[in-house]
Structure formats: C-alpha cells, structure tokens
Amino acid sequence: MTRLIEIEDLAVSFRTDRGEVEALSGVSLHLDEGEVLGVVGESGCGKSLTALAIMGLVPSPPGRITRGRIAFAGRDLLGLDEAAMTRIRGEQIAMIFQEPMSALNPVFTVGEQVAEVLRVHEGLGRTAARERAAQLLARVGIPDPARRLGQYPHELSGGLRQRVMIAAALACRPKLLIADEPTTALDVTIQAQILALLADLQREFGMATMLITHDLGVVAQVVTRVVVMYAGKVVEEGPVEAVFERPSHPYTAALMRSIPALAEGVSRLPAIPGTVPAPGAWPRGCRFAPRCTHAVPECGAGVPPLYPVAPGHHAACIRHAA
Amino acid sequence: MPPDAPLLAAQNLAKHYKVRGGGVLRAVDGVDLTVRAGDTHALVGESGCGKTTLGRLILRLVEPTTGSIRFRGEDLLALKPEAMRRMRRHLSVIFQDPYGSLDPRMTVAEIVGEPLRIFGQGTRAERRARVEALLAQVGLTPAHATRHPHEFSGGQRQRIGIARALALEPDLVVCDEPVSALDVSIQAQIINLLQDLQQSHGLTYLFVAHDLSVVRHIADRVSVMYLGRVVEEAPKAALFAAPRHPYTRALLAAVPQPKPGAPPPVPLAGEVPSPLNPPSGCRFRTRCPVAVARCAEDDPALRELAAGHRVACHLAEA
Numbered sequence A: 001m002t003r004l005i006e007i008e009d010l011a012v013s014f015r016t017d018r019g020e021v022e023a024l025s026g027v028s029l030h031l032d033e034g035e036v037l038g039v040v041g042e043s044g045c046g047k048s049l050t051a052l053a054i055m056g057l058v059p060s061p062p063g064r065i066t067r068g069r070i071a072f073a074g075r076d077l078l079g080l081d082e083a084a085m086t087r088i089r090g091e092q093i094a095m096i097f098q099e100p101m102s103a104l105n106p107v108f109t110v111g112e113q114v115a116e117v118l119r120v121h122e123g124l125g126r127t128a129a130r131e132r133a134a135q136l137l138a139r140v141g142i143p144d145p146a147r148r149l150g151q152y153p154h155e156l157s158g159g160l161r162q163r164v165m166i167a168a169a170l171a172c173r174p175k176l177l178i179a180d181e182p183t184t185a186l187d188v189t190i191q192a193q194i195l196a197l198l199a200d201l202q203r204e205f206g207m208a209t210m211l212i213t214h215d216l217g218v219v220a221q222v223v224t225r226v227v228v229m230y231a232g233k234v235v236e237e238g239p240v241e242a243v244f245e246r247p248s249h250p251y252t253a254a255l256m257r258s259i260p261a262l263a264e265g266v267s268r269l270p271a272i273p274g275t276v277p278a279p280g281a282w283p284r285g286c287r288f289a290p291r292c293t294h295a296v297p298e299c300g301a302g303v304p305p306l307y308p309v310a311p312g313h314h315a316a317c318i319r320h321a322a
Numbered sequence B: 001m002p003p004d005a006p007l008l009a010a011q012n013l014a015k016h017y018k019v020r021g022g023g024v025l026r027a028v029d030g031v032d033l034t035v036r037a038g039d040t041h042a043l044v045g046e047s048g049c050g051k052t053t054l055g056r057l058i059l060r061l062v063e064p065t066t067g068s069i070r071f072r073g074e075d076l077l078a079l080k081p082e083a084m085r086r087m088r089r090h091l092s093v094i095f096q097d098p099y100g101s102l103d104p105r106m107t108v109a110e111i112v113g114e115p116l117r118i119f120g121q122g123t124r125a126e127r128r129a130r131v132e133a134l135l136a137q138v139g140l141t142p143a144h145a146t147r148h149p150h151e152f153s154g155g156q157r158q159r160i161g162i163a164r165a166l167a168l169e170p171d172l173v174v175c176d177e178p179v180s181a182l183d184v185s186i187q188a189q190i191i192n193l194l195q196d197l198q199q200s201h202g203l204t205y206l207f208v209a210h211d212l213s214v215v216r217h218i219a220d221r222v223s224v225m226y227l228g229r230v231v232e233e234a235p236k237a238a239l240f241a242a243p244r245h246p247y248t249r250a251l252l253a254a255v256p257q258p259k260p261g262a263p264p265p266v267p268l269a270g271e272v273p274s275p276l277n278p279p280s281g282c283r284f285r286t287r288c289p290v291a292v293a294r295c296a297e298d299d300p301a302l303r304e305l306a307a308g309h310r311v312a313c314h315l316a317e318a
C-alpha cells in the first residue's frame, strides 16, 4: 500500500493570555491510500487540530505549527505556499465538519455552493456545473435534487445538510476525505444513513478517509485502523480489532471499560477518575499518569514514546518498554 | 396517596404551538406517562419528538393544551399559584448544557443556594452549611463555593447543576440529556453520581436521553417517543431484549456496536416528518418497513401486550 499521509512529530502552539500554550505536542500518524483511519479521543485532545494542520487551516495567529512534518503523497505540505495549498484543498483533500451549517454559506443556495466548487476546480461552465451538482446530490441520497438545488442551507434538516457537505466534498474526487465528527450532531437513525453512505462512496471512489469521532461504536463499525489521542499526543495506534480486543494503553483500556455499551450487566460504571488536563496544565511525563491505575513513579520521568505491542500496534506506555 | 400509586401519572397530555403562517405544531400530542416512585424512567426518541416539551409540561414550565397530570396524588394542573409554588420544591430539573444553564455572574455557592433563598429555607448560616453539604454530596469541595462557573470543566459544572437541583430535596428530577454534552470518561462519573444520589435521596428520575446505551444502563422503564407520541413503553429489559414497535426496533438496530465485527448499524430510511403535518393513521408509517394499508387510516392506540409492556402498532401481537 502507498502512504498517502505521513505526519511526523507535529506540534502546534497557541498564543494565549497565559503565554504560548502547546496544544499538539509531537503527533505522528500515517494513512495509506484507500484506508479508513479513525481518530478518537476526548474533547480538546487535538483531533480537529491535527485535521486542520493537514488542511493548512490552523488559525494563525493565534496558532502556530512549531515543529514537525506533514507529507501528502510524498509532498511536504508545510512548505507549500497558500496558492498551492488552496489547490490541494480543492482537488486532493476535502473536509466535512460536525455542523455543516458553519461550513455552508447561509446566503447562497445549495446548488450555487456545490456548483461553485465544480466551476472553480473542475472548470465546468454554469449549466454543466448545475447538472453535475444535481447528479452529486442524487448520488448522496438527496431526494428530489433538482428542487433542493434552489434551497438555502437553513431550509434543510441536519441530515440533508450533511449530505450536501459530502456532495461538495466529493465534487472533485479527492484522494483524502477528512470527516470531523460528521454524525455527532445527528440522530442515530440518520447517523446510520450517513455512515452507510460514506462507506458506499469510499468503496466507489476508493478515497482514503480520516474519520474523527469520540464514539467508539462508530469507530468499531467503520474504520480499519484507529489512532487514540490523549492530551495532545497519540497514545495508541493499531488495527481496530487489535485495539478493541487488546487495548494496550491504560487510557484506551479505561475508556472502553467506562462506556455503558461495553459495561453490560454491571451496576456501576468503572469511571476514570479526575478530568482531562487542559493544554498548559499537562503533567510531566505520561500525561495520563495522574488518572492511571497502573502509574508508577517512572511514569512521570519522561514522555513515553510509542512502543510496539504487536505488528502495527503501538502504545505510549512504559509497561510496553522492551 | 395510596402506597402503590405512581408518583406521577400524566394522561392524554398535549402541547400544540401556533406557528407563524397559521399552522399548528404538535410538539406533544396525546401522551400517557406513569412514573413510579424510585424509578428511573427514560424518554428516548429522535430530535424534535417532544421529549423536552414533555419534561417541561410535567414541570409545569409550559401549560398543556390538553391533558391531566397527577403528582404526589394531587391534580397538578388544578393547583392555584400559591399551592403550585409549594409543590415546585418537589420537582426539579437538570439540563443538558452545563454551560448555558448556570448564571456566569453568580458564585457556585449562590447558584446552589438560590433555591433555598427563594423558598426562604433556614437562616443565612444554615443555608451556607446546606450548600457545603450539597457540594460534598456531588464531589465538590467548600473551596469551590466562591468560584464562578467558567472556572470549571463541563463535568464539574454538571455537578454544580446537580447540587442545585437537589437543594430542596425534590421527589422527581427531570434530567434532560444530563450527560450528552460530556466527555466519555466524565459521563461515567456523572452517571454513577446520579445513581448514588438516587439511592441516598430516594429520587425518581425522568431521564431524557438519546444515547440508548446510557438508557440501557440507567433506566428501569423506558418510553419511546415518535413525533409527539409514545409508541412503546416497557420495562428496560423487555424493551431491549424484545422491542415490539417497528420504530423501537429500527432505533436499536441503528446504534453502532463498539465491537468490531458486530452486525453493522442498520439505517432507518427517510427522516422524521414535520410535526406541523404528521402523517395520517400511524405517524411512523412513512418510514415503517412493515406498514400495511390500515396503517394510513387508523391511528394505533397504545395497547398492553404483556405486563407493563405497551405498544402502539396495529401489527404488534402479544
């Protein structure tokens, strides 16, 4: 398989009133062509920021990439100028968000927005773009697409808006689709529709997908490989079956124990004590140590690197140090 | 009140809103709900099906278009303002959004103590002691009392909201998506806390949730709502083991299981129709995989098919 994305030691800081605060600190991950990668972790751990860094969209200022490398199909993205990055965003990498309302422009019709992408990046004329937009809306399962083209985003339900976003994202047949919590705001019934649609399109277009979510059910059902993040770092990475069967970082293991869906039959959930530390308040060494039942004094000594647990399966915990 | 009478019994409750342009929006449209003391009674269903509105009707924060509510043996809707005011202390609410539901200008002690002050409970010193006790019960310390909500994480804010909800020792607490906005690891802490408090305070919960795995963990009974109606109501175990309504089945089948290799989620086709113009007959028929001609004509009533298991579907059999 060919590497599509390779991120090495990526760090991002934000300027705040408390000084410069690191929000991502040394994230490394990769994604092969055609692969579906899941990125999971709790609020603030850096999932969206990792995606924005790939897209060249880290808000700057106040944000700043302080070190690291992002390669896309062998090309160094961080060295590209804005014009080249805009082209990559339009043609090679597309992103969809949790709340499509924020990404769609409220004053343009759905048709204008999807057609716009096609005119700019595919060079289609007005009529051709509109026709192709209608085809795309039909392809993503929007009933009566010709009528929908003339509607404004607020006239659509959350599920339909997400379908429009997907249509716009797929307009140029990107190599990589980044989906940042695409179903979190939707009902489970609509979530199942959107997940099925994404799986279908993935098969048809063969694009790689990076799916960001905090829902372990979505991860288990949709992705082939998973990256678990905690407090600005990757703490575990591996094939989805392996990570669910043998969660090897204590955080991953504790997270899985604490969700009601996997705690069947117990009267009390094994909750993780404490709270996720905020950027700037990260403990020294392993950032999970203060909440970890396995922690020993050495855990505070240095940040553990990703140790191999099995082929393709790594965990950043000193319990796996050789 | 007879010893085995339910704490709450609502009948044929409805809330219709007149909307601009002249339509009528049927937010809640003929709901029966019986909640036993000490139970956690869950309300589930898709966004917009009327869960929050039903909770607000029961709290009498909105007045129903039709229907009756008996609470603690009294006709809640017949109470005069002064009697209703006294009744209010037995009813309480916890909201989803710990960010939006706490006044940012107040300290934690003021927020938690506010219901005590409004109801003129105790002296200032007694109220202060009570606030400290409440904070301790929800896992906060006296040191937190002088701080403001923005200094707390989402989970801690939810603890503050819970302390306030318990200040007047209510019987019934309407929990409207109390853990939906929280991180997974914090969600488990708050669920455990709610269960502990239910035990120690003898609370009854009306628990609105959209996460079915949370409901499966915490509920005793479940009412499933669709488009302003209850379509199925059953003890938790029966509902999850043998759902009888096609909508309940579809809802359960749509949840992705956190086990790789488990059967994939099954989408339910279509979207919820508008509550401005619900389908004739069974409201679920436009999405129902087993609908027959009769479903478009007759509105199915809730029928008891097994002990405590009620279903509103023409095709459901005992």
Ligand SMILES: Nc1ncnc2c1ncn2[C@@H]1O[C@H](COP(=O)(O)OP(=O)(O)OP(=O)(O)O)[C@@H](O)[C@H]1O
Pocket: A014, A016, A023, A024, A041, A042, A043, A044, A045, A046, A047, A048, A049, A050, A059, A062, A063, A214, A278, A279
């Ligand atoms: N514009 C910004 N200014 C300051 N800090 C920021 C900004 N954007 C993000 N951060 C910080 O970066 C960290 C990572 O944020 P990110 O949005 O990647 O989290 P996430 O994992 O996507 O969380 P969520 O699940 O809540 O979406 C956060 O803790 C946040 O404090």
Ligand SMILES: Nc1ncnc2c1ncn2[C@@H]1O[C@H](COP(=O)(O)OP(=O)(O)OP(=O)(O)O)[C@@H](O)[C@H]1O
Pocket: B017, B025, B026, B027, B028, B045, B046, B047, B048, B049, B050, B051, B052, B053, B054, B210, B275
């Ligand atoms: N004050 C109001 N005026 C008009 N319509 C209302 C009002 N309050 C609620 N509604 C409508 O009533 C219906 C039921 O809303 P409600 O908030 O009870 O749903 P819900 O089941 O709690 O949904 P969610 O899961 O999204 O919280 C919706 O269609 C909503 O738009």
Ligand code: SF4
Pocket: B245, B246, B247, B282, B283, B284, B285, B286, B288, B289, B290, B291, B292, B295, B300, B312, B313, B314, B315, B316
């Ligand atoms: S009454 Fe008919 S349409 Fe309604 S749920 Fe039953 S079978 Fe489906």
Ligand SMILES: [Mg+2]
Pocket: A047, A048, A049, A180
């Ligand atoms: Mg995010």
Ligand SMILES: [Mg+2]
Pocket: B051, B052, B053
């Ligand atoms: Mg609601």
